[in-house]
């Protein structure tokens with residue numbers, strides 16, 4: 140293992156994060172606050188409690204996941220797309236680093252940033268509603284797993300994309316709908332049974348359900364299934380990344 | 393001594409179907425400065441990119457100090473520093489950060505004193521805290537050289553290192569390269585400035601259309617292909633070369649004031665003595681004479697044209 144290389148990549152990426160810290164934190168914090176104003180206060184006051192918790196409290200885990208998901212994807216996809224775009228990728232390709240080391244560096248930095256962000260959003264939520272976290276360790280586990288998995292997914296998008304349009308397309312066209320329909324703002328049990336089945340095809344449901352369980356012990360699917368699905372998605376992403384480096388797909392001519 | 397880089401049967405066909413390298417065989421000796429010359433599109437960058445791991449070879453093998461570039465890529469790459477042809481830099485980073493990053497990427501422990509020396513040698517020390525986007529093109533190129541040197545490579549690839557660098561700094565860079573060679577570093581450079589190869593190289597390789605058409609000791613090359621020209625500055629104008637002098641294939645230049653005789657330095661008899669006596673017999677007097685050695689550039693152009 141070339142640990143110094145991992146460290147160099149990680150710190151390089153984190154330096155980029157600190158440079159853009161304000162914008163990367165301010166905007167999610169503002170949008171979270173807006174969600175609380177709109178859904179928590181304005182609409183939520185008319186909704187009776189969901190599965191025993193107030194609506195405002197209910198949406199906290201979903202909101203955190205929403206940000207962690209989208210931030211992980213955008214951090215990681217941009218992180219690897221940018222060197223490709225400006226050409227500095229040559230150095231990574233010509234360095235004595237293994238694909239695993241590159242991935243740990245980039246994905247680690249992207250995940251770190253979105254975990255920090257997730258915690259900041261959680262803190263912001265705490266200003267609006269009281270927070271109870273019944274299983275903090277599970278909460279952190281889901282947070283880390285999700286951040287890593289979606290950073291890997293973003294890394295794949297960043298390698299696949301050969302234009303800024305493509306870089307934006309997947310998050311916009313696929314991920315945002317999936318997260319909104321993934322039970323951030325409602326319990327799957329609130330849906331008519333036909334939709335319930337369709338919803339269960341959405342991988343994000345399992346993440347949010349598991350994450351919410353770690354807060355309130357309420358979930359749409361069993362916690363075991365949540366963990367299993369999350370790990371499955373992680374393994375699929377790792378497999379794809381492995382294949383990309385093995386074949387040099389879109390990285391080497 | 394075994395070559396430090398050994399390329400055999402290396403072929404590259406790009407996805408477009410274009411074959412940029414056609415079964416290249418090439419050995420680079422330990423500690424030499426090797427200049428790779430060739431016209432635009434000859435395959436110089438492709439060759440370097442494959443050795444460094446940026447482009448996948450289609451077939452063939454490359455050994456770097458005995459390490460295969462695919463199966464033992466870590467050992468192979470850690471020996472090589474690369475300065476690519478294109479300027480690729482992180483605009484928002486400082487010079488200091490980007491050069492230290494390169495060292496870390498190659499797994500070397502921090503060494504600020506060494507980085508300082510490299511930056512000073514490349515006249516970049518004053519710019520160490522500048523963001524790269526604030527630098528001029530020539531400075532950016534030197535930053536890329538500093539990055540390549542930061543991890544103390546045994547082999548340095550310079551893909552047109554002095555393009556866009558002014559004359560004075562170019563001389564400075566040559567100085568850096570000479571020092572590296574003195575320290576035992578092998579240098580492979582591509583260039584379009586023949587004077588650079590002439591000045592720097594121990595050996596010269598010429599590549600054209602994906603094939604190595606010549607590899608030769610520079611001195612030998614210049615000697616082998618080296619023809620000299622004898623220029624005679626005449627005392628008075630002549631209208632034509634006298635028939636008696638036809639066997640010498642003289643060229644009449646400068647409005648009839650100059651005769652040029654081209655001869656081979658290799659041949660035992662250059663024909664100069666007889667030419668001079670035949671000139672006297674023909675009644676042609678000259679005021680002065682000088683000889684000019686053919687440059688590598690002319691040799692190169694002749695080779696590629698064939």
Ligand SMILES: Nc1ncnc2c1ncn2[C@@H]1O[C@H](COP(=O)(O)OP(=O)(O)OP(=O)(O)O)[C@@H](O)[C@H]1O
Nearest residue numbers: 392406408410412431432433434435436437438439
């Ligand atoms: N990615 C690519 N896809 C298809 N063809 C390519 C690609 N890269 C290079 N080529 C072609 O391969 C040939 C060799 O290119 P290369 O860059 O190696 O030349 P070069 O000798 O470095 O030229 P120059 O002196 O202009 O830098 C050229 O004809 C070029 O068009």
Ligand SMILES: [Mg+2]
Nearest residue numbers: 436437438477
């Ligand atoms: Mg080139």
